[in-house]
Amino acid sequence: MNRIQSIENNLTSINDAAFQELCDRLIYFKYKNPSAFARIGSVTGKQKTKKGTPDSFLLMSDGEYIFTEITTNISDKGKLLKDIIACFDYKKTNISSDKVKEINLFFNFNIDNAYIEKLKSVATSFNPKTEIIFWSLDLLTSELSTNHHDLVSDYLGLSYDTGQIVSIEKFISEYNRSSHGIATPLDNEFVQRRQEMDELKRKIAEKDFIIVTGAAGVGKTKLVLESIREFIQENKTYKSYCISYKYDSILNDIYQYVSDGDDYILFADDANRIDHFNQLIAYYQSKQFGKLKILITVRDYAYSDLYLNCPAELTEVIKLKKLSDNQLIDIVKGEPFGITNPNYQDVIIRISDGNPRLAIMLSRLAVEKQDISALSDVSNLFETYFNTFIKDLKELANPINIKSLGVISFFNAVNIKEKERLLTILKNFDIPYEVFLEAVQKLNSFEIVEISYDYVKISEQNLSTFFFYLAFIKNRQLSFDVLLTHYCNDYMNRFSDCIIPANNTFGSEKVMDAVQPDLKKYFDEISDDSEKSYKFLSVFWFYLRSETLEFLYNEINTYSKNGNVNTKKLRLEKKSTLSDEDPTLELLGKFFVGSPELKDAFELSFEYIEKCPVLTHALISKFKELINFEAKDQQSIFRRQGTLLETLIDKIEKGNGSYLHVFYGVAKLFLKFQFQYVSDYRNRTIRFHTYTIPLTEEIKTIRKSIWVTLDLHFLEDQDESFQVLKDYSEVGGDISKEILEYDLLFIFTIIDNHLKAELFEHCLYVQQLIRWLQRHNIQSSKFVHYRNSFVNPMYDLFTKIDMYSYEHREDYEFDDYDEFLRIKELSIRSTYIFKDQADMDSFHSMLSDIAIVRGPETIQLESLEFILEENFKKNYDNGFKFLELLAKRNERLWFIPTKSLKQILVTEENVYSIWELIEKISFRSKPFWKISFFTEIDSALIKNEHIGLILEIFTEIENLKFMSLDWVERYINLDYELYDKILAIVTERNREPNVKIGLQIRYFEKTFKMLSKNKSLIQEAYIQQVKIDPHFDYNKEGLFRIIETNASFLKDYFDYFYFSGDIEFTQTKADWGFIWEIEEIESVFSEIFKRIAEKNIFSGFSSHFLNNFFRNLEEDKKAKANEFLFELLKTNYNDIRIINLIVNIARYARREIYENILLLYITLNQDPDDFAKIWWRGNGGSYNGGDISGEIEANDWKGILSIIDKAEQNTNLIPIKKVIGDKIYSCLRFAKRERARLFLDR
Template sequence: MSRIQNIETNLTSINDAAFQELCDRLIYFKYKNPSAFARIGSVTGKQKTKKGTPDSFLLMSDGEYIFTEITTNISDKDKLLKDIIACFDYKKTNISSDKVKEINLFFNFNIDNAYIEKLKSVATSFNPKTEIIFWSLDLLTSVLSTNHHDLVSDYLGLSYDTGQIVSIEKFISEYNRSSHGIATPLDNEFVQRRQEMDELKRKIAEKDFIIVTGAAGVGKTKLVLESIREFIQENKTYKSYCISYKYDSILNDIYQYVSDGDDYILFADDANRIDHFNQLIAYYQSKQFGKLKILITARDYAYSDLYLNCPAELTEVIKLKKLSDNQLIDIVKGEPFGITNPNYQDVITRISDGNPRLAVMLSRLAVEKQDISVLSDVSNLFETYFNTFIKDQKELANPINIKSLGVISFFNAINIRDKERLLEILKNFDIPYEDFLEAVQKLNSFEVVGINYDYVKISEQNLSTFFFYLAFIKNKQLSFGTLLTHYYADYMSRFSDCIIPANNTFGSEKVMDVVLPDLKKHFDTIYDDSERSYKFLSIFWFYLRSETLEYLYNEINTYSEHESINTKRMILEKKSTLSGKDQTLELLGKFYVGCPELKDAIELSFEYIEKCPFLTHKLISQFKELINFEAKDQHNNFRRQTILLKTLIDKIEKGSCSCLQVFHGIAKLFLKFKFQYVNGYKDRTIHFHTYTIPLSKKIKDIRKMIWDTLDLYFLENQDECFQVLKDYSAVGGEISKEILEYDLLFIFNIIDNHLKNEFFEHCLYVQKLIRWLQRHNIQSSKFERYRNDFINPMYDLFTKVNMYGYGHKEDYEFDDYGEFLRLKELEIRSAYIFKDQADMDSFHSMFTDIVNVHKPETIHLESLDFILEENFKRDYNIGFKFLELLAKRNDKLLFIPTRSLKQILVIEENVCLVWELIEKISFRSKPLWKISFFTEIDSALIKNEHIDMILEIFREIENLKFMSLDWAERYLNFDYELYDKILTIVTERNREPNVKIGLQIHYFEKTFKMLSKNMPLIQEAYLQQVKIDSHFDYNKNGLFRIIEMNPGFLKDYFDYFYFSDDIEFTERKADWGFIWEIEGMGPVFSEIFKRITEKNVFSGFSSHFLNNFFSNLKEDKKAKANEFLFELLKANYKDIRIVNLIVNIARYARKEIYENILLLYISLNQDPDVFGKIWWRGNGGEYNGGDISGEIEANDWKKILSIIERSEHGTNLIPIKKVIKDRIYSCLRFAESEKTNLFLDR
């Protein structure tokens, strides 16, 4: 008889009192930390029942009740109905029915669904919110066998193996024996954890409780044992023991082995499995003399419960990660393997997935066979890895175990409490329910599976893949067809998660032989449904490659390239524009990995874009992403790239314009020297790789095809082909010199055949190419000829005005940069001395053409100012005519003369002529020329009449940012109100629609003393400038001066920006602490707080903007800011919105006063409802992937509770304490669901 059957038998024969006591213990385990627990139906001090309704109850922290009714009376089935009715009878319970949250019915027999629905209906008639839990014989058996072995022993007389305190050596022996070869033996070599071991030893010395947590298989147990060994060698007073737990009380064993007065280390492996873990805590607390260190390991999804039970200040958590790929590679390339080939390393790290023993076994296999292909099927290696276990015919070889593991592996995790769903699954695979539960218990004891939160799951991902393969593929103990028929629609992603790893690890042919017939059969049933077919083929295309290509061929042929109106194509174009993806290209792209049908897939891709040319760019992007050069391509002699190029060129030769467009995109990619690619995802981490191509024969062939095609079609597509050339020599960083030298012959050929020195861009390209090649130490006899041939007047002009080079050298090639600038200026000044208007026209025309190619860079315009200045020096009339030309044709160049004006505006006559010139011509930069005029004019020639002319400039300007007014200071002697007048005009103009005149960033900081005290003008102008440019007065020195004069302006500032509906307030991280240096800010700031609460709803998330006013304060200002917050709280403690702002500031910027703020508040207001609406710990938080947010938030509330406990207001705070305890309870309940999800997702 199985253990499950034994439990069922003993439950049916248990006496009433023992059954009631068993059920009371179960319900107490389920609901931790109730406010009250009463066993009404039990006689105190005796194992005897008495009448009472309910038999027991728990009062929860939210004021609601959990009732329990217990019966063994199988003869009176209406007993359950009577119990439910009695629970809602106030005369019997003295509890209102609306407070009954849940009724747990315990009975040692089973009832049918119809009766369950009847009982639920009766309960609903009293209180629709009351939940009824039916603890039937089946459920009790499952729960007891899974989670409560001690209760099975105590109440049913069925003993489990007992545990004891053992030495490290005996623990290792028992561990290796009990693992049946599944876990990595603990007596193997210890590798790659030196850093973690040193950290753990430090923590043993510092703390008394150390929890080492991490996923299964990362080496937690081995790390702890090795660390204990070294620690004891270094600390001779300590003795060590391990707990080899066997589901019995451990307290007596501890007292027997651990003597008071000595120093001990106790190690509890997988402590979350120890039902009596609290006995360890109790013993630690009772130990009077000597030191006791308790080391614990726990799975990553289960450690938090243990942490909550340990003394927080004495506990340290160490999170152990899987061995990284780099650590595994260190093992693989070290002795005795010496595997340095990155291709081998990638495969080994992928399959081993952080498991060092698998990495070692794979390395041995690779070294033995000297062939990477052997790693494509490692099923035998996996069987060797689990060899001891597999050979145990009574255990894993039992078909029920393999079938159970196969089912679990597919579903990832199975809820064993959901009996109805579980029975449906097991029925489909012909697995008896009881046999499955017993298999799960057995596999759990071997740690092949883990059971948590009512779910069973295989402990390691690669182990799960193996058992899926074993059950569904190799042994065929489970039907893949059944899996496909019943679960494809709802579990599509699980097919990918199971099939693809099995395919990659154990060989595609083995998988295909089994799944192909079922896949074909299923595909036939959905062929006419386009959406379902695409989804199905996107998963199983690899096994249905011919079917996939045929399906896509038929789909593509429904589009017509000749029809002027094709409804389907129009729909596709719109859909493609909206989604950014095309399902046909996506599916074709799966073939680009390199399967035998690659050429067919590429040809279909080209046919598709011929009919839907709007998808050409998407196809180019897909080729760049999927047929990029990778290390694996070298092993296959670059087959993918060769097929793509040959197919593409063949299409071009047949006249395909779309394929020619694709070619130009591919050519730019394939002519690179290095390639970056992503080698998939692992542990949610993206791994980037760089691959440098070799100059192999195949690479030469590929590059030759590209260069020859460019040469052949250059005249037909000059712009695109020329761009490929330019992109090639624009490569930065390292290049391959031997590849470059190989390519150079083809490049020279294209230059000789197609580039002409009459074109400026061709000259510029060739000259730049020569310099680029020489930078890479490449020389050629052709350089001198090219350098002399590819020159024309425009290029000659470019070399003169280009401020980045002199002669054949770039600026960075000069040792003395100052000398370079001197030579460059001399060259520019001497090169362009104009004789007449024709010279000027010719120069300006070429200069404009250069700017059209290179854009009007300031560095070129600086050259223009040199030329203008030099011509003024040589011949004023020529210079003046050139200035007039630049003004008349200014719109393209946007040139503004500076130094040239400075040279000539030194005599009255020139001043008049230049001003008249600027005034008579209409051009876009005219106001800026005027500003330059008044900036450069000699001070001796400044007149009073210039003031009005200056003011007129600001009446003309439409839009200008960052305008400096430093030059205007010279004019203050003629009008000391000039800054005010300019500011007035600018402010008036900025009121106009579409006008934005922005002043220099530090304008108010620099000019405040020179401005009058017209505060309304200054304030309006300041607000305008910040609106135009959010960086204006970034350090707030100008604002400080304004507020210093008028503290109330801070309110206006906030009204204008912070509360605006249409202006983004962009200064959320600005430093506003300067306000505490200004007297009289308290009332103003209080008003701002009130305005913020009136106009903005604060959600409690993150740091509020107001924290900027309280951060980074000097010591003398901290006290002032703190006092303000205390006084604000006293005045507004009834206003929840203001209190929330104060608390937020105390949580972020003024953390040191948080406790005082909390204590002050509860001294002023003990209303629990108001207290509960304040964000004392914020709202939500930022958490890492493995964090349990519910527990973090519960701990936050516990800290808040500990602060309140120190208050002197005693019983008045009981309602507030209840609010906090309810929050703690709620957070911990939420944490349970988080831990369940973490267990399922890991």
């Protein structure tokens, strides 16, 4: 009879009194530290029951009750109903039903679900919030066998081994023996943890409880043992013992070995597995003399529970991280292993995943075989190792253990409390429920599985992979066909997580031989369903490559040629959950990694885009993503790239020109010298790689094919072909001179065959190519010929006006940059002195054409300034004509004369003629020419009549940001109201739709006094400018000047921007503390608070915008701001929305007054409902992946409670404390679920 059955049998025959004691101890263990605990149904001092309702209860810190009702009368199941009703009978309990939080029903038999629902319904009728826990025979058996071996021994007479306080040496011996080779021996050399050891020794001296936590296998136990050894050598008064836990009470053992008055260190390894951990705490608290240090190791997912049981002020937590890759390499290549082969180092590092235990295990096995250089397959090493410890541990080889591990590995974790679901799973694989639970207990004792939060999972991922492989593939003790039949639809991700690692670790052939027949059978059953087939084949394509290609062939042939209509596919895309990506291309892309059917996949891909051309770009992107050159391609002599190019060129040569577009995309990719790509790494992370291709014969063939094809088909699409050439010479990063020299002969051929000196863009390309090649120290006799022949008038013009070069030398090639600018300017001025209108027209036409080719933004307009100014100097009439030409044909170049006008506008005659020219021509930049005119005109020529012309400019401008009005200052003496008039016009214009005229803040700052008479105009203009550019008044100095004279403007400002939904405004962090310098701002600011509260748009998450007014304040401003918040609270303590704003400010910008705000509030308002609606700790939070948010939030509420406890004792605060207690309880329950999630996700 197995232990599970023994527990069940003993539970069914237990006497009433013993059963009641057992249940009371269980419930007390579940709810630690209640405010009160009473066993009403038990006779004090005797193991005897008596009548009472409830049988026992716990009073919790929040004032609510946990009831317990216990029965062993299987013949009267109706007693359960009577017990529930009695629990809500005030006459029997003297406790109001609304305070009954939970009722625990203990009974040593099972009931069906229908009766459970009936009982729950009855309880709900009394109090919908009361939770009913049904401790049936099944649940009790599971709980006792998993977590309470001591109770099994005490009450059911099923004893466990003892002898648990041992020396370090004996602990190591027992650990090594009990691990059966699975764990790393603790007598190995200790490496790579010197810094952590020194830290731990310091903490031992400082604290009495030290918790060392981390993932399985990171070296926690070894670190603690070595640290204890060194600490004792340095502190001779201490003795040390280890707890070798054997599921029995440890208190008597501790008293036997630990004498009062001496100094001791007790080490509890994997303390989360110790049922009697609280006995350690109790002993520590009872020890009168001498020092006692308790060191604990615990896995990362379980440390929080232990921490909460330790005295917080005496406890330190050390989180041990996985070793870095470099640290693991030091272990592998150091003594005693000496593994220096980097290929095998990489494999060991990948498999061990930062875990020194696994790194040492794998290294040790390799050395034991004395044949590491001959091991060609890591899967052999891995499998040999696991087979070794299965052979050593014969009990583990029991088929039921392997089958149980196989089931657990597939599901990642199994909830052993969800009996109905678990029964269904186990039934599918012919595993009896009780036998499975017994196996789990044994596997847990071997540390192969872990049990936590009612879940069991295999302790490490590579162990899980191995047992999946062993159970489903190698030994076939579990049916892969059954797995597919029942779980393929709902657990496809688990198939990926199990099959792919098994494939990579143990060899694809072994996996394929085992699973392929079942996969073929399953696919035959679903092949008529396209959606299921795509989903299925996306995981299993590698084992069904022929079937996958046939499926894709049939899918593609549902398209009509050159059409896009496929009703079957449209339906699929509508309901497909794969992604927005094309599922056919995604599945074809699986083959691009290098399968034997690579060419067939390429052929199908081309056939697909021929029938659905709209996906051509998607296919090119897929090639760029998956056919990039990688280091692994060199081992396969670049088969993937060569096959793609060969297939593509073959189609082009057969006359299908539509494939040229694909060719151009592939050519641009393949002609690079260096490639960046990413690869999957551990734990869903990626690695970035840079690969420089070598000039092998295969690379030469690939590049030659591209260049030759480009030459043959250049004329079929000259723009795309030419773009391939340009992209090649514009490549960034390192280049290979060797490859460049190889390519050059092909490039020269294309230049000779297809590029024309008559075309500016061809000349520009060839000349820039030469300079690019010379920068890379490439020389050729062709350069002189090309440099002389690839020139034309347009290119000559470009080189002469280009401000970045001079006579085939770039600006950076000159030692003296100022000298370069000087000679360049002289060259431009002397070269372009126009003789007549035709000369000008020719210049402008070529310059415009250059702008079309190069883009208007590339034209250096500074050159035009030199040319214009010089022509005015040489011949005013010619200069005037050229200026007229620039105005008339302004659209292409968008030229605005500046410096040149300064040299011209020095006489009355010139001023008159230039203004007349500007006025008579209609062109887009006309207002800006006018501004330039009034900016550059000689001061002596400024007249009163210019004022009206200046104002007219602002009626013509449509849109302009950051307009400088510094030039206007020249005209202020003629009209002191000019700034006012300009501002009035700009403000009026900005009211028009689609008009945005932006001014610089300097305009407001310089002219504030002049404009102060028209406050309403300034205020409207200011709001307009901030709307146009949120950074217009970045330091808020302009705003300060306005509200200094009119504080109420701050309300208008807020009304416009804060309530307009301007996200950038409300989310910007800025210092607005200047408002506290303004007299009587409090009443205005109070109104702003009320307006924000009325809008009710604050969620409570993160920092509210109002914090900007309270942060980074000087001391005098702090006092004023704090007083404002206190007064605002006093007058609005019943307005939850305003209080939430105040609390948010106290939590962020004014943290030092948070406690005072809280204490002041509870003196004004003790309504618990109001208190519960205030975000005292915020609404939610931002957490890192490993954080337990529920625990963090619970601690926040505990801190709030500690502040309230400082208030004068007032019974009116009890309801508020009840609210906080509920919050803490809720947060801790959520924390438990979070820890369970972290456990499952590890």
